[in-house]
Amino acid sequence: MRERQVHGIVRPKNAASTALRLILFAVLGLFVLYYLMPLIVMVVTALKPLEEIRTGTLLSLPRDITFEPTLRAWNSACVGVRCEGLKPYVWNSIAMVIPAVVLSTMLGAINGYALTKWRFRGAAIIFGLMLFGAFIPFQVVLLPMARTLGAMGLAGTVPGLVLVHTVYGLAFTTLFFRNFFISVSDGIVQAAKVDGAGFFGIFFRIVLPMSPPAIVVTVIWQFTQIWNDFLFGIAFTVGDSNPVTVALNNLVASSTGVKEYNVDMSAAIIAAIPTLIVYVFAGKYFIRGLSAGAVKG
Amino acid sequence: MSDIRLRKVRKRFGANEVIKGIDLDIEEGEFVVLVGPSGCGKSTLLNLVSGLETLSTGDIFIGKRKVNDVAPKDRDIAMVFQSYALYPTKSVEDNITFGMVTRHVPKEAREKALAEVSELLHIETLLTRKPGQLSGGQRQRVAMGRALVRNPDVFLFDEPLSNLDAKLRVEMRTEIKKLHQRLGKTVIYVTHDQIEAMSLASRIAVMDNGTIRQFAPPEAIYEEPVDLFVASFIGSPSMNLFKVRVVEKSGLRLEVTDEEGTIQFPVPVALAGSARAYLDRELYLGLRPETIGREGTQRPGRATFGFERMIDVVEPTGPDTLLVFTLGGIEAIARVHPEDKAPVDTRYRFEVNMDGAKLFDPETGKRLHPTVLKI
Ligand SMILES: Nc1ncnc2c1ncn2[C@@H]1O[C@H](COP(=O)(O)OP(=O)(O)O)[C@@H](O)[C@H]1O
Numbered sequence A: 001m002r003e004r005q006v007h008g009i010v011r012p013k014n015a016a017s018t019a020l021r022l023i024l025f026a027v028l029g030l031f032v033l034y035y036l037m038p039l040i041v042m043v044v045t046a047l048k049p050l051e052e053i054r055t056g057t058l059l060s061l062p063r064d065i066t067f068e069p070t071l072r073a074w075n076s077a078c079v080g081v082r083c084e085g086l087k088p089y090v091w092n093s094i095a096m097v098i099p100a101v102v103l104s105t106m107l108g109a110i111n112g113y114a115l116t117k118w119r120f121r122g123a124a125i126i127f128g129l130m131l132f133g134a135f136i137p138f139q140v141v142l143l144p145m146a147r148t149l150g151a152m153g154l155a156g157t158v159p160g161l162v163l164v165h166t167v168y169g170l171a172f173t174t175l176f177f178r179n180f181f182i183s184v185s186d187g188i189v190q191a192a193k194v195d196g197a198g199f200f201g202i203f204f205r206i207v208l209p210m211s212p213p214a215i216v217v218t219v220i221w222q223f224t225q226i227w228n229d230f231l232f233g234i235a236f237t238v239g240d241s242n243p244v245t246v247a248l249n250n251l252v253a254s255s256t257g258v259k260e261y262n263v264d265m266s267a268a269i270i271a272a273i274p275t276l277i278v279y280v281f282a283g284k285y286f287i288r289g290l291s292a293g294a295v296k297g
Numbered sequence B: 001m002s003d004i005r006l007r008k009v010r011k012r013f014g015a016n017e018v019i020k021g022i023d024l025d026i027e028e029g030e031f032v033v034l035v036g037p038s039g040c041g042k043s044t045l046l047n048l049v050s051g052l053e054t055l056s057t058g059d060i061f062i063g064k065r066k067v068n069d070v071a072p073k074d075r076d077i078a079m080v081f082q083s084y085a086l087y088p089t090k091s092v093e094d095n096i097t098f099g100m101v102t103r104h105v106p107k108e109a110r111e112k113a114l115a116e117v118s119e120l121l122h123i124e125t126l127l128t129r130k131p132g133q134l135s136g137g138q139r140q141r142v143a144m145g146r147a148l149v150r151n152p153d154v155f156l157f158d159e160p161l162s163n164l165d166a167k168l169r170v171e172m173r174t175e176i177k178k179l180h181q182r183l184g185k186t187v188i189y190v191t192h193d194q195i196e197a198m199s200l201a202s203r204i205a206v207m208d209n210g211t212i213r214q215f216a217p218p219e220a221i222y223e224e225p226v227d228l229f230v231a232s233f234i235g236s237p238s239m240n241l242f243k244v245r246v247v248e249k250s251g252l253r254l255e256v257t258d259e260e261g262t263i264q265f266p267v268p269v270a271l272a273g274s275a276r277a278y279l280d281r282e283l284y285l286g287l288r289p290e291t292i293g294r295e296g297t298q299r300p301g302r303a304t305f306g307f308e309r310m311i312d313v314v315e316p317t318g319p320d321t322l323l324v325f326t327l328g329g330i331e332a333i334a335r336v337h338p339e340d341k342a343p344v345d346t347r348y349r350f351e352v353n354m355d356g357a358k359l360f361d362p363e364t365g366k367r368l369h370p371t372v373l374k375i
């Protein structure tokens, strides 16, 4: 048995390189702390009673852990005049994010497939315009979108917000799928055409089953974008139809008298948990999907 | 029953004309190989026949039917693609039967066809695997199986063997030939490998830059190439082409001069008539490597001619040995029996079988035709 078996590139072993590696790890460690600090402060604060927050420091650990603020944030803290916690707004967000992610991912997949495998006159121009859509700032679409929603009778509703996110997300989802499908051999589609399958037959029976890497990337991307969105939420919904991000803002803003930092922090954690879960459970597929170029046939 | 006729077929991609007016008549049951350098339009032409590309102008007939506007699935063709193009998420069985499923072929018929084809191709044991779990040769078989179950009138192959290693390529080549002999269906087969073309084809169409240079049986392509392009493309190692001057020195001679001296090849008797028109002008003399050997080894009764050159390189290939020498500034190759080889940097007496020599017009590139001798 060899004493140490490390896979990978052979590295010279001497004092200088060891020192360099130590410095490298120290710097990386600092970065880690820097990124983790806000989360630590949030979690620590959320679990402390108000009394302890007032007397202790920002980073001191809670002496008696309490979940009371978390529960309050969930179902009884006041958001504006409505004192039911974040719960109804979390449901709003879920009702928004699921259809918006599913729709924009599906449409993006069909777009990407059509753009790469059924090249038609003007496909390049259309793709160029779609790509352009990925670079349009949120603010630019606010007014036209508001008019459109108004005209459709969807202003201030969750379905309206679903539409906004679906449309705005199309540019990204199309881009993701186009870049994935471009690496799928045209021959596969041609073979299916000779085999007698049509546009949707090939899409659903051949192309889509090959696409999990692209689907995972797109779903994660869209989910975090839409869940975390604040601007569209505040612009296109009112009161009861607010998504959780907007409600969080209102909750923090509407506390009267003593500022209940522990409730605020709990609320922020509640709002952040779904995206955290997605990253923890699907993050590795995300990385894998991003690097999944060629599909072996 | 399906012969294939192409009439004035053109294909443009934007401003780029890729197929520049092709007429081709392929008889029923023929094995036609399209051969040519990469990018000359072979796949495009095949895709025009399959319907995967639309014609810019011209007509294509399969059998009696004009198929210009017929979708690929309705052309009664089956295709084997270069990269196999197997459906990666489907099992071998589903790959093979996918076409029948989309055509709503009843289950019993599907299973019967699958059983027949998988037995024919010896892939019975692979049916539940995914393409990713197959070797290159096995994938190739599955791709063939997918085409065979269609039982079409016409098979189209686009470089089906080019991703296989050399040994497997030769094996599959033989199998494809056997299959064709057995099924007797019309085949159009694209390759850039001229050996594959020679060994498979009943007729070869040599393509260059969107046109067909020559369409003829393999022997004719090899022995009677119409021009310099065909002559140099077909044959491996390719034909030696020397720039020579036609002179009159006790008969017509083809003269080539370099540092090692002047050599005057005799003009092959049959070509004397055509060559005379080039007196005091230049021609290309084409000598295939196998027509150059060691002195005294040519078959008796041939018009032979001997000359001497230094050997630059010796390349044994097994059955033959290639001797590389320089003549008229050209690196030339002689294919000799291994026993006839000699060390590098020695002088060697070569002997050419001038009956196999070809002459080409340097401007048009066309081969000079033999003339009947008038005595
Ligand atoms: N879909 C296409 N769009 C534009 N150009 C194409 C397309 N398909 C092929 N070409 C061009 O046509 C030429 C011939 O291609 P191809 O038929 O694939 O050649 P070959 O199969 O002989 O290697 C190439 O120059 C290629 O770039």
Ligand SMILES: [Mg+2]
Pocket: B042, B043, B044, B159
């Ligand atoms: Mg090709």
